[in-house]
Amino acid sequence: MVTSVSPLAVINQVINPDIRYTIKNSSVLIKETDKSAILRKVEITGVDSNTVAFEFDKSGHTGKAFNSTHKKVHKACDAIIFCQLDDEYFILFCELKTSVPSDGKHVVQLRSGLCWVQYLRAILNEFEGIDMSHWQYRYIVFHKNQYLPKTLTSIAPIANQQPRTPLLCQVDDGEKVSLRKLLQQPL
16 A cells, blocks of 8 residues: 655654644754753754654653563653655654763664664554655754853764764754754755
């Protein structure tokens, strides 16, 4: 069965509305709910109204299928965003950190997001006829490094197409960052 419905529309129907972020004024506000966090929110601007973003770490993605003592399967990144920019589809895996991550925990969180998206791809292909093989993945860790002077939003150009090599984006709490800039596309 091949569908002519927008893949973003189908993903919007599939994702539980209780964990979706609101798309408002072409922006999505990603929030960190950990009370000890210094970086609590980042706003991604320039998204279209069909964008689907949700709080992956609040989704209960593993449910009761996995043993609670196996810690890695219960890790999750803060947000997964499905979007279209120009004629290309993207999936962004986002994590908010207080400082530049150095312990590798963010990699496990991003990899967990990738595993869940692989499952979603299989479900959408099997039941909706949606082929997501051409979608591009981007991994982003937003951080607030209080030890470095802040001038402009700092984005180091790297190939952030793997969880082990995310884009490290230094931001202030509540800062707005353009989707185009995150995807390293012309502004």
